[in-house]
Amino acid sequence: MTTPRDLLIVAMDAESGRALERGDLSLxxxxxxxxxxxxxxxxxxxxERIVPGYRPTLPDRLLDQAASLVQQSPYESVDDWLWRRGHGLAAAYLSALEDDGEVTREHRRWRPFEAGQTVLADSPARRRAMDRWTSREAVLTALATAARINGAETGGEPAEVDDAVSTVLAAVHDAVTELEAERQRRAVEKAAFDNIWRGDGS
Structure with missing residues (x-):
């Protein structure tokens, strides 16, 4: 399993009274x-530029796709990567887990994704992901915090990650914050439009 798959399993397994924002999770x-x-x-x-290293063969299909990078300078920035690669990524990983038998469909609503009826199978992959989660593994916990997964609050960035990982975690946090600000802006604009439509703004 990979960190993205573990993160999605944690997101699915965490009890939450609200629906997760797929955009936050995708980032x-x-x-x-x-x-x-x-x-x-x-x-x-x-x-903050992503420079290709050697091109390993990665066993995970989605992670192998992610390794297709800009090969020449100027290289892609971490921020640009998050917005490009993150588009629709939660749905892609959910589909991959379903294809691998890690999740199943049931006739009841699964809370983190309002449109889904998807539940985790009891599998070694799930137990591994939850072991990382319950042990408060630094990277997984920081990513869960950025995605606002219930129970992920750590009170700050973990100290035991290297500079490159710290740069990525900071970029994820900034991107999620930017996305939330955009959602709020659109909500305000929609409310103002609705008021005008109803004649309340005259």
């Missing part, structure tokens, strides 16, 4: 992919 999953690529030495960071 965090993209960050998890980049951290795994750093760990595999498939990439390195030059400041």
């Amino acid at each position: 965090a999953l993209a960050g998890a992919e980049l951290i795994d690529l750093l760990s595999a030495q498939a990439v390195r960071l030059d400041g």
